[in-house]
Amino acid sequence: MIQYIIRRLLVSIPALLGIIFIVFVIARMLPGDPCIAALGERATEEVCAAFISDRGLDKAIIPGFYKQAGGFEFRIEDLPTTLIDNQFVGYLGQVATGDLGESFRYSRPVSDILIERLPTTIELAFYALLFASVVGISLGLIAALRRNSKTDVGTMMIATLGVSIPIFVLGLLLQYVFAVQLRDTPFALPPSGRLSPGLPFQTIPEAWGLENVDGVLATVLEFLSNIYTLNFLVTGQWDNLVDALRHLILPVIALGTISLAIIARLTRSSLLEVLGLDYIRTARAKGVSNRNVIRKHAFRNAMLPVVTVIGLQLGLLLAGAVLTETIFNITGLGKTMAESIFSRDFIVIQAFTVIIAIIYLIVNLVVDISYAFLDPRIRLR
């Protein structure tokens, strides 16, 4: 098992480097002068030359390749000297030490923005995944157990509709129903933001009297405080917790529905497949009750492909967060990224793309490993 995990970890290192490399090259292909972008149109040539050599932007991008106006230039004679001394290696070093550059638009380090906004997206994606898995597996289970009944057909029709409705369309529909049509009823739900305006709340350090800590612990505490529901839960701010959860309901449904439908369909077909296998017939022949056949024999085996797909959903959810956060006006990773495109804040896009891809990579790794836990055959390969 440990051997399997180590092998799997080693395999993901080239993928990680590949991700960073692709994003890095994409960022270097961006049109426009980085100096003008950072310092403005009125920067003089001397200032720009100093800026460029200061940031190492005149170095080779990757061994032997230089950026020139309108393209790349390859100088073979520089290949050996630039093997280590190039911008890509420099960028790797920066990323490894947590330095993701500075946003032009906010004039702040990207890592600060990340600590503030990544928790928002993680919270949203977590609840969406929870919603999609719990409801999806239950619906799939019910549909499979009542195969070809009206419940089954109805559930699967809703699932087909669920994978077909774009996230932003569903989000807008939910806003229309719960914030416009049901406005003055008890069922009304807030259509935007994370908390009601003007609601006072404490961060974890404030609530626990830890304002004096600094360093990594302070960063971690700030990060955790920005996962509002977690913060309110551990510090006992119950009114705020209810308010935050109410704000989460609509975005979570909008974001989670496509995944829910995929999980429901897969649970149903996987369970039906397992129920048709010989060992299930054997169990039934031995007189095991229907309930126990499902619970002890079929369910666990049927869940194998479902677990993989649940893990893969995280990529969909992170991408969907861009749309959900835009619709519901939630300032997370996705909304920041969408806005950065229009203000041409490339450093932010570069950093966020890398971060999202790394999260995705880690999740896939965890899924693979948990899969090996569930299915002993995998470990032997």
Next chain:
Amino acid sequence: MTPAGQVPVAQGGGPVSSVAGSARGARMRETLRNVLSQRSAQVGLIILTILAISAILAPVIAPYDPLDPLNGPGEPGRRADPCIHLLGCPADQMQTYLGTDGNSRDIFSRVIWGGRLSIPLGPMVVGVAIFIGALIGAVAGFVGGMSDNVMMRGMDIVLSFPALILAIAIVTVLGIGLFNSVAAVVIVSIPLYARLTRSAVLSTRENDYVTASRALGESGPGILRRRIIPNSMTPLIVAGSLGIATAVLEVAALSFLGLGVQPPAPEWGSMIGENFNSIFNFPVLVLAPAFMLTLLVLGFNLLGDGLRDALDPRLNR
């Protein structure tokens, strides 16, 4: 080597083809019948046909030009509620089924014309992605070795980004616009088809009829083009038909974010994105294109489900 043995080579058909034409025709007819007997395929086809007809006949169905404001010169553009003469709207006003948008353009006409952009984009994206992906996958699977490794690791890396996020990054580099957003979605769709083709090619090339072609002296590219690719198509068709729905969603998402089709051109995704805040005070402006977009994706999904069930018996429920 009998002349009869060379018939398949000359005709370039499938592995069984001394009576190639009619046998293949019969098989295709049977497949088609299979597909059409699936309930979901039927519903999907009906939805797509209605949408396609409405888009093709847009000049006939839509009462106004999608870009022309209905207000007189000098009059400010304004949103207006629907005005249908049969339902008691004064006859001296212009008839609009869904009202007008903030520039006094007829919403109904814009939604109908929007189909002309939104409907063909999905199939186009998947068509190009399958072409490039199949080429990469076929070469990788057939040649093997180093080039296989390099190409497939490249595909793995593209797959390790969430598709929409990578598409956003690509559009940022290429610049905002319809063509670039479509190109971005094509790029992120390629790896799926490359992988599928590669694995299909790997299993197909072990077949006896491939060995036979080789023995007959056919060239590598010839074997690939005439023997292997035609017999590796089924998983591609199934994945492609389901992939259209995904492609439609991704292109629409980019347009929604303002990265794709630019206003004033009517396209469902960008119509929703431009006006999504109107959901609170003028919902029809958003809900009309949203309804059409959902219907389009639903149609492609249903058709894809039907194709999968008909062509891939292993997945039969």
